[in-house]
Amino acid sequence: MLTYSLSECGKKPIYRYIYECIKNDILSGTIPSGEKLPSKRSLASNLEVAVITVENAYSMLEAEGYIYAVEKKGYYVAEDMKAMFTGGIKAAEGNPSIPAAPSKKVLITKKHPRFDEEESSDCAVDQKKTYKYDLTMSSAGKGSFPFDTWAKLSRRILLDKEETFTRAPENIGVYELRSAIADYLYEAKGISVGKANIIIGPGTEYLHHILIQLLGRNSFTAVEDPGYRNVGRIYEANGVRVIHVPVDQEGMRTDKLPTKGTKLVHVSPSHHFPLGCVMPVSRRQKLLEWADQCDAYVIEDDYDSELRSDGRPITPLYMMDRERVIYMNTFTRTLSPSVRIAYMVLPEKLMSMYNEKLIFYSGTVSGFEQYTLAAFIKEGYYERHIRRMRNLGRKKRSIFLETLKASNLGKYVSFSEDKAGLYMIMETSEKIFQKKFRKILDEKSVKITQLGLYCYNSTPRFERRFLLCYGNLEERDMEKVIGIIEEAVKQSVKHGK
Numbered sequence: 001m002l003t004y005s006l007s008e009c010g011k012k013p014i015y016r017y018i019y020e021c022i023k024n025d026i027l028s029g030t031i032p033s034g035e036k037l038p039s040k041r042s043l044a045s046n047l048e049v050a051v052i053t054v055e056n057a058y059s060m061l062e063a064e065g066y067i068y069a070v071e072k073k074g075y076y077v078a079e080d081m082k083a084m085f086t087g088g089i090k091a092a093e094g095n096p097s098i099p100a101a102p103s104k105k106v107l108i109t110k111k112h113p114r115f116d117e118e119e120s121s122d123c124a125v126d127q128k129k130t131y132k133y134d135l136t137m138s139s140a141g142k143g144s145f146p147f148d149t150w151a152k153l154s155r156r157i158l159l160d161k162e163e164t165f166t167r168a169p170e171n172i173g174v175y176e177l178r179s180a181i182a183d184y185l186y187e188a189k190g191i192s193v194g195k196a197n198i199i200i201g202p203g204t205e206y207l208h209h210i211l212i213q214l215l216g217r218n219s220f221t222a223v224e225d226p227g228y229r230n231v232g233r234i235y236e237a238n239g240v241r242v243i244h245v246p247v248d249q250e251g252m253r254t255d256k257l258p259t260k261g262t263k264l265v266h267v268s269p270s271h272h273f274p275l276g277c278v279m280p281v282s283r284r285q286k287l288l289e290w291a292d293q294c295d296a297y298v299i300e301d302d303y304d305s306e307l308r309s310d311g312r313p314i315t316p317l318y319m320m321d322r323e324r325v326i327y328m329n330t331f332t333r334t335l336s337p338s339v340r341i342a343y344m345v346l347p348e349k350l351m352s353m354y355n356e357k358l359i360f361y362s363g364t365v366s367g368f369e370q371y372t373l374a375a376f377i378k379e380g381y382y383e384r385h386i387r388r389m390r391n392l393g394r395k396k397r398s399i400f401l402e403t404l405k406a407s408n409l410g411k412y413v414s415f416s417e418d419k420a421g422l423y424m425i426m427e428t429s430e431k432i433f434q435k436k437f438r439k440i441l442d443e444k445s446v447k448i449t450q451l452g453l454y455c456y457n458s459t460p461r462f463e464r465r466f467l468l469c470y471g472n473l474e475e476r477d478m479e480k481v482i483g484i485i486e487e488a489v490k491q492s493v494k495h496g497k
Contacts, residue, residue: 015056037075065280132445137472145336157371169363173200177370180377193345202340208234219263226454244456251279254286268301270314291324302329323347400470422471428464437492444484
């Protein structure tokens with residue numbers, strides 16, 4: 001039986017403290033690979049906590065790949081943990097030196113991505129057309145933004161911070177906001193960051209431009225394929241050569257990363273977009289070993305992590321290596337697309353380079369908005385807003401799932417749900433005429449996105465898979481939209497041999 005002193009958890013949530021204790025015991029070898037863990041009920045009884053507390057801790061460990069569940073038998077520690085982290089947890093959190101891997105030839109093609117071909121085709125979605133049902137917007141829809149609270153804080157900021165409006169905000173962001181972000185990251189995700197290492201910008205695009213200027217244009221940048229396509233576009237537009245690395249069910253294929261010439265890699269380990277997978281700890285360690293070997297940096301895009309509806313937020317990759325990982329996040333997803341505030345946490349070496357080379361930059365985000373957001377976070381409104389958004393997401397997901405089950409789509413369509421975002425992936429059968437299917441939806445004013453549009457090297461299967469972002473739909477419209485999709489599928493079935 002595992003026994004931990006809960007009096008030592010301090011201000012941390014109990015589930016996170018239990019999670020950290022078990023994780024540390026696994027990494028140090030105290031709990032060996034293959035070991036069966038106590039049942040949730042027995043461990044809860046031993047620690048005198050609620051079963052849901054242990055369940056949340058186990059859920060985090062499972063999502064991150066430290067343990068796995070066997071139906072009707074329980075939870076077991078993942079295999080080869082000791083081999084994975086030679087030397088125990090100190091080696092896991094540091095930068096172990098590893099022998100150089102044999103160099104691989106990397107082919108960089110000049111071809112245009114598949115999404116350019118699709119967007120120019122006669123059946124592509126019209127970007128200028130207004131659609132009645134837009135399933136491409138991964139937001140919570142109308143009524144999700146806390147207007148009353150935001151307006152109240154804005155009025156107060158205008159009165160209390162009058163003197164600040166006569167001077168420009170700090171170039172890396174106002175101290176109050178950087179302090180609020182640092183406190184939030186510690187309380188919500190258990191990571192400790194220096195306030196002086198946080199840079200505020202008007203969206204992640206600006207932050208990528210900062211990294212390009214720090215690291216130069218003479219090296220490769222690796223991005224996920226499929227993935228958020230604008231990342232690669234930004235680097236290519238700035239003259240940086242981009243390598244598109246394939247993604248499987250465990251995230252970016254680290255074995256496909258080149259061993260020479262790459263100084264930056266962009267990943268979303270806690271919630272990959274659009275596939276929704278979580279990178280397990282074994283793959284994370286391989287990624288960090290690659291970065292250490294190649295003297296490269298990893299951009300951790302913590303996309304959508306706050307909106308995870310099942311279990312607790314995944315522990316950031318940043319926790320495993322503060323010297324190699326650049327943590328990046330935005331408030332666009334959790335608040336509103338119009339709130340153009342993002343931030344990144346730079347390792348000490350890069351922060352020193354920034355202070356030496358780019359200190360002349362002026363602040364790029366309105367000080368008024370920064371002070372308002374800082375108050376919104378510090379006074380607990382952001383945490384309550386996140387809880388409300390998660391509850392809203394669970395409710396919408398439940399309704400959408402029930403509506404799907406009540407339909408007859410199952411014959412030619414399969415679905416895989418995403419536990420972090422407000423969308424699902426729909427895969428159509430090979431028996432469906434894709435152009436006809438998309439054309440019917442377009443005529444019925446339903447806008448959906450092909451997964452192939454997020455790929456650089458697409459496959460026929462990605463051309464048959466679609467994102468259905470239901471968060472922006474009103475509940476009363478879900479049945480109508482699924483009915484239209486069902487009718488489009490029926491009309492697009494290939495008949496005969």
